[in-house]
Amino acid sequence: MNYFGIIRPAMVTCLMLMLYLAIVVVSLITGPSGLDPQLLSGFSLSPVTGDSEMANVIVTWLLLPRTLMALLCGAALGAAGVLIQGATRNPFASPATLGVNAGAMLAIVLGSVFLPQFTGQFPVVVAFSGAILTTILVFRLAQAISDSPVNLVLIGMAMTLSLGALSAGMLMFYENRLDGLYTWGAGNLSQFDYQPIQRSWPIIGMLTALALLFARRLDMIELGTEQAESLGVNVRRTVGLSLLIAVLLSSTVVSQVGMISFVGLIAPHIARGLGCRKVWLRLLVSTAVGALLLLVADVAARLIPLLISDSHYSFPAGVMTTVVGAPFMLFLLTQRKRVSALATTPGETGIQALFHLSPVTFLSALAFVFLLIFGFSLFGNLDLQWINLRWPRVLSAAFAGAALGVSGLVLQTLTRNPLSSPDVSGLTTTGVLFVVLGLVLFPGLGSLEMTLLSIMGSGFALLLLLGLSRLTGFNPLLFALAGLCLSAMAATLISMVLVLGSNQSSEVLVWLSGSTYAVTSERFYLLFISVLAVLPLLFAMWRRLDILQLGEYLPSLLGVRIQATVAILLVMVALLSAVSVAAVGGISFIGLMAPHICRVTGLSSHRHLIPATAMMGSILLVGSDWLSRTVIAPFEIPSGLLVSGAGGIYFILLLLSGKYIQRR
Template sequence: MMSYSVPFKATTVFLSVFLLYVVAVAISLMTGPSGIDASLLVDMPFFPSSVPGGSIREHQPLNATIVTWLLLPRTLMALLCGAALGAAGVLIQCATRNPFASPATLGVNAGAMVAIVMGSVLLPDITGQYPVVVAFTGAIITTLLVFRLASAISHSPVNLVLVGMAITLSFGAISAGMLMFFENRLDGLYTWGAGNLSQFDFQAVQHSGPIILLFTLIALFFARQLDLIALGAEQAQTLGVNVRHAVGFSLLIAVILSSTVVSQVGMISFVGLIAPHIARGLGCQSVWSRLLLASVVGALLLLSADIAARLIPIMVSDSHYSFPAGVMTTIVGAPFMIFLLTRRNRVSAQVTTPGETGIRALFPMNPNRTLAVLSALCLVLMGLSLFSQIEMTFMHLRWPRVMSAAFAGAALGVSGLVLQTLTRNPLTSPDVSGLTTTAVLFIVLGAVLYPGIDSFGLMLLAIFGSGFALALLLTLSRLTGFNPLLFALGGLCLSAVSATLISMVLVLGSNQSSEVLIWLSGSTYAVTDERTYPLFSAVIILLPTLWMMWRRLDILQLGAYLPTLLGIRVSVTIALLLIIVALLSAVSVAAVGGVSFVGLMAPHICRVTGMSSHRHLIPAAAITGALLLVSSDWLSRTVIAPFEIPSGLLVSGAGGIYFILLLLSGKYIQRR
């Protein structure tokens, strides 16, 4: 774990925390949609008894009713959920010995989320009556899956995070697809999915409070064993600790706490990551003290985020609408994680990076023959997609989406290839790096602020978004010594912030909500001629330019020292290549939205055929990317016709499965 700490006396910490609690609770009880003042806190029945028929509410003034039945349970829920997430974060980080592990990064929250969404559709009665059980089922299955897959590969914390990333992306695609298909039935889950603490009675507090308090106390009994496990598994076993049981029970308690939170208030990210680090920074070295302080800090963090979510709309626009608390925790938590990534001298000992990464060739083939086969397959599939089951009179509607899928897939495939080459990490892609999600964010903001914006304007916004993400990632990479895993984690942080800001549009109930979901998931639906021309022009210009640099890409694979000896200006070349990648990612997003995993899979498929030179890899990745997206577009229109699945969701679901199979197959290699 991280070794930084600032020793504080226990008395000072206790008094400071107590004062902050008093201030935060008072502000929370005075912050409401009706402008309640402090005088309402006098002689208020803060813990009303349960009276049939709600007679207490009938005899209370309106403001008193708001404080007692709306603000007080909301405040208590924030404290309970924040404490649960803080304790869960400590348990997960200690059990995995990974400073970046949390319920969000290991897919626990995503598993609980998809279980609630699917349960609301398939088993609405059971989900409504036992939401904690449904959420726990999804969370525990996801956790077991992540750990089983990661342990099958290796016991490195790197693979644990990577598998968690893949599961999160795949389950996110499933949740988004369910929300789109059952929009009317799951309308309230938009706000819930963003982490909504709004309460109308004490029912949620009564249901979740005993569970959270009980399992937090139980976690304290494993604190001593986790302290010994921190010394190493062999040392802990020598001292009589059953490492497997201690780790298993600790993770089980963390999953119970996290799933309880998700079942009641939705997705709250980064609290489980930040609170343990703050607790350690305040000098808590033992797991016992860290559990207690992280619970307290987590409660304060979530309550403060909820207060900010209620105050900011009032301060900015004098609105009585409050944002979900999950939005604020993500906006604050992602920069905090990026700050942790910049602590290179402290992180390097915790996150080991393989000296070499690559994809083993499954069956070597002649590169020219492979290119010919891929080209033939792509042409056949494009023809099948264009001419099957359609009258020629509708060709003007079909050809723009098919051609857009082909060109956007080519752009994403080549972008992923270049990123994997530059980082020497086959697990990097435009979506993992945050380039596509940030571009979607800029497009959504532009579409909301300027509803009449044309396709050229959307493309410019996407370029600005990808360029902004690229600049941040380059700065982060320079500070972290170009560590590939930290580059991927930084991209995930950018993606989390962008996705959260995008969800604000959905939460606000904007008329653009359906369009935002399409942009976010990726779809060729309603692609017009006007939107395809900028994509065609950019791809036709940039891909040949990139192909002419194939020799430099081959040399850059050798590292930073040898290219310099061969006369290549490494920094200038890398900057130029990354600019091209950002442009290709931006134009694809402007045309078809945020499509995931194409940039990851296309280069892999080419490398397993034995290709090594970028002379062949660049055109092969372009053709393979086009093949993947055209095939997903065709399947999205035919699988459940006459209804349509966004092609990006199909690619994301298949990409997550492919990603895991890649790790399990051993074709992904890590050597020192």
């Protein structure tokens, strides 16, 4: 008799129960002032008076419902992760990486603004409508591009960034009506009664039980679509219903506590690592692990601010899950056995031309449009006083747009992937993180210090991505996916820094969204000098960029030192991204859109693409700056939010139109 096969599961179960009990106890004694064992007196069955009465109130109405909500939501996300990964046969898939949570969050924000009464009564319905629409869109876009599972996650995370920007814009625009929703949206488990739990547990329990009915069919689907159909499984219906249950579970969580990321990614992997091969067993273990993970994250979110700064603030639990989950996903990308069957290097990836213009004609037209928009934005008011105030921001927008556009062009060429850009690759977001750290720790930093910090941040991101790329075989899709993970982690760390440095937070919030509002002449001069020094060097390398498009082997045959050339180009990209961040903050999608718009006109040589992309990036950002000043004047919208919204719409239209191609 195989006693080891019986003892091992029993030992794991006992350890899990002991760990559960320990974490639950810690959660119930982690009060507003930190760990307080005296709160255990709140469980006394004898009549309570004085301190015991206060402890009873804190435990009963604050800590116990918060603990139960963490366990409930973690279990739901763990189950949703198993269903999504099983249905898609993709170990990178989860409610967070497919945009499900972001769609539900945006629906809640929009519902709170336009349908507040209905959203208050039926939050799950509102969240589900946004989540299911986003899920359908992500899957349709993935099917339009290719069958690559990594592409599915890449699109889902890009959609998450876009929808997150729209949510942030709504939260900023309707600040008074959505007061408190920002912290809630980041995954806040604070509870003051048991009503949310009473509303949620029947839905989550019923859906989890229903998911068990599909476990055997998902086991067969893991063998392959053809084999599952030969065994009588309706693959299309099973996948659709499994995804529907997962979306409902995720929507229920988002409607109650906001966005909790990466629990649905980590829990199924831990369950599989514990030896759970069958889906039904993996589903049960993943619910238990997910509950434990979220409760641990919530306890850490309450304790870390007290340990670091003796602050009575607490991080949202969703922040802590992202801090752990994003590095975990980066770790998965380094496991070649996991990714070898999921992603292969595409033979050709690019943008199909809509029409073909001669380079001279297009560049001349682009120069005319640039001068027109630039002049209108700068001289729209002939008052000399307004021009003196306006010229630093307009010129900064022009040079930053050019820098970001060319950076995106070079990244797309090097990775042979038109979904690459400085923001998607994490270069700009990490630069923003370093600048925010500097502003919070050392208020009153000058322009030179901010630029140096931004360069350090972008350089750090570049080194990390290059190291990961070496581990993953320099696969372009995995490079982009690693960049998205890095962006998510950096954005989360920014939120943590702002919570710890709340006194200085208001000074950087608008700048974080990407704005030319506070640009000074000093920042402009630093940006001007850097761009003027780097862009000519990049233009001088246009022949090498053309050759690098030919693949992995032909450039070396033509005498190009690939590794040295790529390293030099990436350093230039990091420098351009860094000085742009230091000048105008976190601007997204310029580096994605500008090269695409130029390529659809038929331009192919970098001799023409570099100046065209520089002018197109300038047009996009200068135009966004003008719109940000005039749309709701005298108020102002951060130009970065306008660009993000436009970029999200453009991204969807690009993929739906089929102009993105990927052939092997």
